[in-house]
Amino acid sequence: MAASASSGPRCTRPRRATSSRCWSSPTCATPASRPGTCRRRSTSRAGTSARSASRCELLLQLAIVFGFLSIVTIGFIFVMLRRSMRPLEHLASLANEISTGERLDQPIKPTSGDEIGQMAKSLNRLRASLQAAMGRLGE
Numbered sequence: 001m002a003a004s005a006s007s008g009p010r011c012t013r014p015r016r017a018t019s020s021r022c023w024s025s026p027t028c029a030t031p032a033s034r035p036g037t038c039r040r041r042s043t044s045r046a047g048t049s050a051r052s053a054s055r056c057e058l059l060l061q062l063a064i065v066f067g068f069l070s071i072v073t074i075g076f077i078f079v080m081l082r083r084s085m086r087p088l089e090h091l092a093s094l095a096n097e098i099s100t101g102e103r104l105d106q107p108i109k110p111t112s113g114d115e116i117g118q119m120a121k122s123l124n125r126l127r128a129s130l131q132a133a134m135g136r137l138g139e
Contacts, residue, residue, distance in 0.1 A: 087116045095123055104131040 097103045104127060110120035
């Protein structure tokens with residue numbers, strides 16, 4: 001009995017606020033009303049919310065950066081595709097004009113030494129062959 005008297009009253013659940021016996025004892029008080037408990041919990045919650053807020057800010061900043069980089073990358077890809085397709089579109093229009101008999105007397109000058117330039121040389125040979133064939137037919 002002496003051991004239980006020195007340790008204070010034991011409660012399994014908090015009592016009403018009118019009961020001075022329970023509220024004066026740290027073992028019976030609710031966790032929020034225990035000395036030091038409220039401060040510790042609010043600090044941990046504040047720390048958690050501060051970490052959560054900084055994590056949200058970081059995620060927002062990362063989303064903005066990745067969004068900006070995505071837009072720049074898509075723009076770069078669009079510009080590069082447009083630049084690489086322009087010579088092909090030009091050669092296609094020249095081939096169309098040659099097929100109708102126009103521009104047989106104007107040589108096609110290759111602008112580069114890559115595959116597009118090789119195609120321009122081949123199209124120029126085709127133009128010269130067609131011009132010679134049309135000349136033989138006309139004689």
